[in-house]
Amino acid sequence: MKKRLLTLLLLAGALSAWAAPDPALVRQLAADDNSDKIAAIQQLAAAAEPGTTRLLQAMADDSLYALDGKLFVFDGENTLDALSGETVELPEGADTITVNNRLRGELANALAALKLFDDDREVRLSAAQELQSNVGAELAPVLAKAKAAEKDAEILALLVSAHAKASLQDADPAVRLAAVEALASVNTPAVRSLLLPLTEAAGESDAAVRNAAVAAVKSIERSLAWGDTLAAVFTGLSLGSILLLAALGLAITYGVMGIINMAHGELLMIGAYSAYLMQSLFRSQFPELIDWYLPAAIPVAFFTAAAVGVLMERTVIRWLYGRTLETLLATWGLSLILIQAARVIFGAQNVEVSNPSWMSGGVELLPNLILPWNRVIIIGFALFVLFLVWVLMNKTRLGMFVRAVTQNRAMAGCVGVPTARIDTMAFALGAGIAGLGGVALSQISNVGPDMGQGYIVDSFMVVVVGGVGQLAGAVWAALGLGIFSKLLEGWAGAVIAKIMILVAIIIFIQKRPQGIFALKGRFADQ
Amino acid sequence: MSAITSVLPLPASGRVPLTLRVFAALDRKAWIALGVFLALALVVVPVLHLAVPPESLFHVSTYAITLIGKIMCYALVAVAMDLIWGYGGILSLGHGLFFALGGYAFGMYLMRQIGRDGSYQSDLPDFMVFLDWKELPWFWLGSDSFGWAAFLVLAVPAIVAFVFGYFAFRSRIKGVYFSIITQALTYAAMLLFFRNETGFGGNNGFTDFKRILGYSITAPETRLVLFGLTAIALAATLVFAAWLVKSKFGRVLTAIRDAESRVMFIGYNPLWYKLTIWVISAVLCGIAGALYVPQVGIINPSEMSTANSIEIAIWVAVGGRGTLIGPVIGAFAVNLAKSWFTVSFPEYWLFFLGLLFIVVTLLLPQGLVGLWKKIMSKKQGAAA
Numbered sequence: 014m015k016k017r018l019l020t021l022l023l024l025a026g027a028l029s030a031w032a033a034p035d036p037a038l039v040r041q042l043a044a045d046d047n048s049d050k051i052a053a054i055q056q057l058a059a060a061a062e063p064g065t066t067r068l069l070q071a072m073a074d075d076s077l078y079a080l081d082g083k084l085f086v087f088d089g090e091n092t093l094d095a096l097s098g099e100t101v102e103l104p105e106g107a108d109t110i111t112v113n114n115r116l117r118g119e120l121a122n123a124l125a126a127l128k129l130f131d132d133d134r135e136v137r138l139s140a141a142q143e144l145q146s147n148v149g150a151e152l153a154p155v156l157a158k159a160k161a162a163e164k165d166a167e168i169l170a171l172l173v174s175a176h177a178k179a180s181l182q183d184a185d186p187a188v189r190l191a192a193v194e195a196l197a198s199v200n201t202p203a204v205r206s207l208l209l210p211l212t213e214a215a216g217e218s219d220a221a222v223r224n225a226a227v228a229a230v231k232s233i234e235r236s237l238a239w240g241d242t243l244a245a246v247f248t249g250l251s252l253g254s255i256l257l258l259a260a261l262g263l264a265i266t267y268g269v270m271g272i273i274n275m276a277h278g279e280l281l282m283i284g285a286y287s288a289y290l291m292q293s294l295f296r297s298q299f300p301e302l303i304d305w306y307l308p309a310a311i312p313v314a315f316f317t318a319a320a321v322g323v324l325m326e327r328t329v330i331r332w333l334y335g336r337t338l339e340t341l342l343a344t345w346g347l348s349l350i351l352i353q354a355a356r357v358i359f360g361a362q363n364v365e366v367s368n369p370s371w372m373s374g375g376v377e378l379l380p381n382l383i384l385p386w387n388r389v390i391i392i393g394f395a396l397f398v399l400f401l402v403w404v405l406m407n408k409t410r411l412g413m414f415v416r417a418v419t420q421n422r423a424m425a426g427c428v429g430v431p432t433a434r435i436d437t438m439a440f441a442l443g444a445g446i447a448g449l450g451g452v453a454l455s456q457i458s459n460v461g462p463d464m465g466q467g468y469i470v471d472s473f474m475v476v477v478v479g480g481v482g483q484l485a486g487a488v489w490a491a492l493g494l495g496i497f498s499k500l501l502e503g504w505a506g507a508v509i510a511k512i513m514i515l516v517a518i519i520i521f522i523q524k525r526p527q528g529i530f531a532l533k534g535r536f537a538d539q
Numbered sequence: 540m541s542a543i544t545s546v547l548p549l550p551a552s553g554r555v556p557l558t559l560r561v562f563a564a565l566d567r568k569a570w571i572a573l574g575v576f577l578a579l580a581l582v583v584v585p586v587l588h589l590a591v592p593p594e595s596l597f598h599v600s601t602y603a604i605t606l607i608g609k610i611m612c613y614a615l616v617a618v619a620m621d622l623i624w625g626y627g628g629i630l631s632l633g634h635g636l637f638f639a640l641g642g643y644a645f646g647m648y649l650m651r652q653i654g655r656d657g658s659y660q661s662d663l664p665d666f667m668v669f670l671d672w673k674e675l676p677w678f679w680l681g682s683d684s685f686g687w688a689a690f691l692v693l694a695v696p697a698i699v700a701f702v703f704g705y706f707a708f709r710s711r712i713k714g715v716y717f718s719i720i721t722q723a724l725t726y727a728a729m730l731l732f733f734r735n736e737t738g739f740g741g742n743n744g745f746t747d748f749k750r751i752l753g754y755s756i757t758a759p760e761t762r763l764v765l766f767g768l769t770a771i772a773l774a775a776t777l778v779f780a781a782w783l784v785k786s787k788f789g790r791v792l793t794a795i796r797d798a799e800s801r802v803m804f805i806g807y808n809p810l811w812y813k814l815t816i817w818v819i820s821a822v823l824c825g826i827a828g829a830l831y832v833p834q835v836g837i838i839n840p841s842e843m844s845t846a847n848s849i850e851i852a853i854w855v856a857v858g859g860r861g862t863l864i865g866p867v868i869g870a871f872a873v874n875l876a877k878s879w880f881t882v883s884f885p886e887y888w889l890f891f892l893g894l895l896f897i898v899v900t901l902l903l904p905q906g907l908v909g910l911w912k913k914i915m916s917k918k919q920g921a922a923a
Contacts, residue, residue, distance in 0.1 A: 273715045332901055337715050338630040339900040342856060345849050346896025353889035470726055470845075473719045508730045515727050519703075519720065523710045 034062035036096050042072060043079035043110055050110075051119050055151040058123035061158060066127045068095060072110060073120040080107035126152050129159035129172070137163070141171035146203060148175050150182035174199045178207060186219035193222055197229035200236040202381060208233070240379040245499045251388040251457070253495025254395030257488060258450030259468045260475035261402055262443030264487045267476055268419040269439040272333075272340040276325065276348035277472065278465025280318045280444045282355060284451020285460045287314035289364050304369040307452070314448040321351075322444025326437050348465075355462035363461035372456065391453045398449055403484055405442070415439050474518055480528025490528070564782035573774050580611075580770030585763045601759070604766055605834055610874045611769045612831040617854040617866030618776050619823035624852065625860035626784050627816050628796030629713065633721030634824050635848035636728050637696040641825025642838040643732075644695050646745035647679060648688030649756070649833060653749045665747070666740040676738045685752060692829040693822050700821030701814065708813045713799070722845050729843035744839025751833050762834070769830045773867070776823055780863050783819075792816055853892070856899045859906025868907055 034057055041053035054072075057065050068086065071077040076087040077095070084095035085103055092103040112120065128140035144152070156176040163169045177195035180188050193211065196204050211217040211226035263277050274280075291310035295303050325347055333340045368387050375385035406412035414435045417425040426432045451465075458464065475494060479486030494514065501510035555563075565573065584607075587599040616638055624630050650664040659668040663675065681687040703724060707717060735741035754761045783789050794802045795809045803809060832838045841847070850873070858869025873895070880888040903910055 267715075271715075273719060329897055329901065336900075336904075338624075338718065339856075339904070341630065341632075341715055341718055342849070342852055343897050343900040346893040346900075349889045349893035349896070353886075353893065357886065466845075470719065470723045474723065477716060477719075508727075508734055511730055512727045515723050518723075519706055522712060522716075523706060 034060060034065050034068070039068065039084060039095055040082055042068075042077070043082070043084055047113065047116060050116060054116070054119050054123050058126045059151065059154045061127060061130060061155050066124065069120055069124055069127070071095075072112060073117065073124065075109050075112060077110050078103060078107040079110050080104050122149065122152065126155045126159070129155070130162070134165060134168070137165070137168050138171075141168050141175060144175040145171065145178075148179045150179055153179040153183065174204075178204075181207065181211065186222055189217075189219065189222045190225055193225040193229055197225070197232055200233050200240075200379070202237060205230060205233045205237065236379070237381055240381040241503065242500070243379070244382045245503045246496055247382075247384055247388070249496030249499035250492060251392055251495070252499060253492035254392045255450060255454055255457075256468075256471055256475055256495055257395050257491035258398060258453055259447060260472035260479070260487050260491050261399070261484075262446040262450075263472050264476045264479065264484075265402075265415070265439050265446075266443040269415055270330070270334075270436055272330065272337050273344070273473060274325075274330070274440075274443075275341055275344040275469060276351060277344075277443075277447055278467070278469045279348045279351040279355075280322060280447035280465070281451040281454055281468055282351070282460075282462065282465040283318045283321055284314035284448030285366070285455035285464060286355065286359060286364075286451075287317050287448065288452045288455040289359075289366050289460055292366055304371060307369050307372075307456075310452050311449065314452045315445040316448075318448025318451070319441040319445035322447075323437060323441045325444075326440040330440070331433070331436065352462050352466075359462070361462060363459040363464075366455040366460050368456055387456045391456060394449075394453055398446060399484070399488065402442075402446065406484060411435075411438060415442075474514075476528075478518060478521060478528055486528055560786075561778065561782045564778060564785055569781075573777065577770060577774055581767045584766065588763060589759060601762065604762055606878060608762075608766045608769050608834040609831060610871055611766075611773050612827045612834070613851075613854065613874055614867040614870040615769075615773050615776055615827035615830070616824050616851055617858070617870040618773075618780055618863060619820040619827070620851050621855045621860060621863065621866040622780055622783070622823075623816055623820040624855060625862070625866075626789060626796065627792050627813060629813065629817070630718045630852060631721045631817075631820075632718045632845065632848050632852065633725040634820070634851050635843050635845075636721075636725040637700060637821040637824035638828040638831070639728075639732075639838065639840070639842040640696045640699060641692045641828030642832040642842065643739055643745070643828075644691035644825070645688055645829035646748075646832050646838045647682040647691075647739075648685060649748040649751060650740075650745050651679075651683040652751060652753075653747065656749050657747070664740070664745075666735075666743065667738075670735055678738065689829075692825050696821040696825035697818050700818045704814045704817040705810075708810050708817070722848065725843050725848050726845055729840045729845075732840035732843065740839070742839065744837060745832070746837040746839075748833065748836055756833055756836070765830065765834050769834070772826060772830060776826075777863055777867070784863070788812065788815070850892075853896055853899065855906075857895065857903075857906055859908030862906075862908045865906050865908040872907065 038053045038057050041049055044050050044053070054069065057069065068077070071086045071088075078085040078087065078092070085101065085107060086093045086095050087103070091100045093099065094101050122144070125140045125143045128136050131137050131140070144156070148156075153176060156172060156179050160169065160172045160176050163172055173195055177192035180192040183189050183192070193208065196208060208226050208230050212223060212230055214223070217223045217226060259277070259281060262280070263274065266272065266274055288307065288310040291306045291313055295306035295309070325344070329343050329347060330340055333343055372387040372390055375383045375389075377383045406415060414425070414430045415438070417430050418432055418435050418439075422432055454464070471494070475487055475490045478494065479488075479490030498510050498514050501513055505513065584599055584604065587597055588604060591598045593600070616634060620631065620634050653664065655662065657665040659665055661668045663672065667675070675682075707720065712720060731737055732739050733742060739745070748756050750756055751761060784793070791802065791807055792812050795807075795812055799809055828838075854869040854873050855866045856869065857873055858867065859865030876891070877888065880891055899906065905912070
């Protein structure tokens with residue numbers, strides 16, 4: 014009877030797989046001194062015996078108790094002896110082992126290292142990713158062990174880099190050299206700052222390792238520089254596509270009527286607020302379709318902005334025909350009124366417009382080059398709008414009339430083009446495109462009453478550089494200005510970049526007053 | 540010359556002396572008006588401010604003196620703007636830049652006059668101590684001298700205007716192109732001055748002035764002297780402008796405004812005419828800025844904001860372009876309205892200003908002066 018009971022107990026023990034690591038180390042977890050505790054955690058993790066995870070997890074959860082050299086794990090229901098696994102009564106006076114922040118970090122690292130031996134691939138993968146940052150020298154043995162056991166290529170690559178990071182502090186120069194060489198192919202800013210100290214005599218005594226580190230840092234910097242440049246080009250493209258949406262409308266109205274609409278930026282603002290209103294509408298009426306508010310906002314923004322544009326043209330701009338400078342002032346007045354109206358209606362604070370879920374996140378091309386979806390989609394949207402405008406201008410009767418009026422108003426009128434109506438239509442079209450630009454802008458920047466103010470100068474620069482009445486000019490100028498200013502920004506800072514662009518444009522106008530693409534034909538001003 | 544002969548006996552032959560030509564720039568009524576204005580500013584206002592007790596109805600308060608002094612500076616800017624826009628046909632949306640440059644140039648001197656009375660008791664201006672700078676940057680050299688500051692007030696706007704104007708006018712940038720590029724110029728300058736590293740106090744600009752030429756800047760007497768100087772500057776500018784627009788130079792300028800190509804074909808080079816009036820206008824703005832800063836007590840980069848520069852244009856438009864009294868009237872009308880609105884109905888000021896822009900351009904292209912002339916000619920027509 015007694016024997017059977019014992020067998021049963023043994024069986025139960027085997028079933029629950031209560032295995033305890035080195036008892037001396039386990040007891041050391043309850044040491045008074047924190048550095049003793051840390052040493053125990055590190056050695057336990059390095060040994061990676063079965064059962065260590067449970068023990069360390071309990072410690073991290075503040076459910077590891079100690080009394081007189083005995084340790085107890087509280088698993089939520091029962092108290093178990095940490096070494097034998099027997100269910101016991103928690104003795105009077107047993108106290109949790111104090112875990113400070115430093116210990117907590119060590120525990121997290123050790124637990125992650127232990128997860129490297131998990132059977133589940135996903136667990137191992139996430140553990141290996143976690144160990145890419147702040148991995149200490151003490152984890153090197155366990156990482157080596159995990160590396161040897163790992164079959165999965167993706168995890169193996171991560172483990173190689175983690176192991177190399179951990180062995181950078183190794184006493185043996187050969188190990189360090191191997192680590193530096195392994196890290197040379199990992200192109201992240203973190204690895205660069207990890208290797209940087211090793212390039213100097215103070216941080217690394219061995220010349221061979223030092224040389225390898227110098228070479229590795231150089232290669233990483235080259236690759237990072239590529240990533241940075243590509244990232245700047247990409248943000249430049251996305252800025253350029255916004256500029257394009259803002260400038261297309263301006264280019265059309267300037268081409269047709271020769272006026273600059275200073276309230277053009279406020280049409281962007283109207284488009285952005287349309288997106289905000291649609292978002293609020295969907296939130297309150299169709300919460301399950303909230304992700305689709307943005308496509309719904311596109312026509313609303315276009316027609317709202319176009320309607321405001323028609324109103325502006327019919328009430329103010331049409332009466333100032335031929336007086337371009339006065340039109341500038343009158344449209345500035347319109348813009349003041351629109352800004353203040355937005356302030357009165359929506360408040361002076363910025364409103365919140367959030368990305369639909371399908372626009373958040375991004376694709377990672379390089380470690381330091383992530384393309385956010387919202388910017389990718391905006392670039393695509395701008396190209397789509399550009400295509401529509403191109404079709405409209407080149408394949409329709411309205412487009413032909415608009416081009417005719419742009420080239421020679423009097424002659425177009427003589428052959429029967431209704432110039433006044435074309436003015437209104439062109440203005441509505443330009444305003445509508447600005448509204449679309451506002452929707453795009455609402456996805457990447459703040460939506461507030463004076464958000465449009467900054468865009469009038471930039472989009473006018475696009476018109477100046479591109480040449481009047483030329484779609485191709487506007488496209489090249491918008492993308493060029495966008496990319497150029499982002500590249501300069503990375504190099505000289507935003508303010509200096511802006512000033513340099515301005516100076517460059519003034520110099521450019523000296524050479525080509527008509528813009529990149531001048532209309533062909535003979536003109537005399539006045 | 541007919542205007543001159545009607546007022547003065549002409550020398551038998553040869554050129555009319557400059558003094559006489561200047562004297563002939565204004566007619567008798569205008570000289571009287573100018574005299575009355577100067578008498579008010581230099582005698583009546585000081586007496587009413589200093590001698591009349593504050594509770595009296597006729598007392599002129601410090602607030603009123605600062606306000607009127609400020610508006611006179613604006614009027615000076617408006618006249619400068621009118622020279623380039625009303626007579627030259629060039630709409631600048633960047634005159635706030637020259638105004639601010641003059642203000643900053645003089646503000647540097649005022650900052651140095653604070654001496655060790657700043658919050659850090661340092662020889663350096665407070666903001667430099669704050670930035671942990673150990674010595675003055677090179678462009679602050681000599682800023683403790685009044686003469687050098689006065690020179691900078693004239694020279695800096697002149698040089699900036701000359702360089703920019705030369706390149707802009709040389710490539711015949713005009714119309715809205717020119718307007719927008721001047722706007723971009725001011726905007727870029729504002730961004731530059733907002734930076735702390737630029738060395739002009741960043742966001743906060745210059746403020747907390749204590750002294751000017753050793754006199755306390757808040758003393759009523761100092762205020763009155765500044766007030767009087769502003770009035771004299773405004774009057775002198777008006778006389779100068781009246782002489783300028785009636786001179787041969789002014790006539791060519793007006794011709795360029797009306798038909799640039801024709802003037803060119805006749806054989807004039809518009810570049811130098813435009814450039815000259817552009818630089819003169821910028822210098823006048825600089826002077827206005829320098830008079831503005833000690834009276835208002837602060838200069839910061841927001842003076843260069845694009846909105847400020849466009850407002851200058853509306854002062855001129857409200858008063859009447861192409862007349863010299865118009866800008867002065869416009870500057871007073873718009874700014875008095877602004878002071879009243881921003882206190883009584885702050886929400887509606889921008890609506891009002893926006894409407895003003897639209898109504899004036901649509902219905903009053905000649906401004907208030909044009910309206911007055913129209914009414915007068917109607918009356919005369921009715922009388923006849």
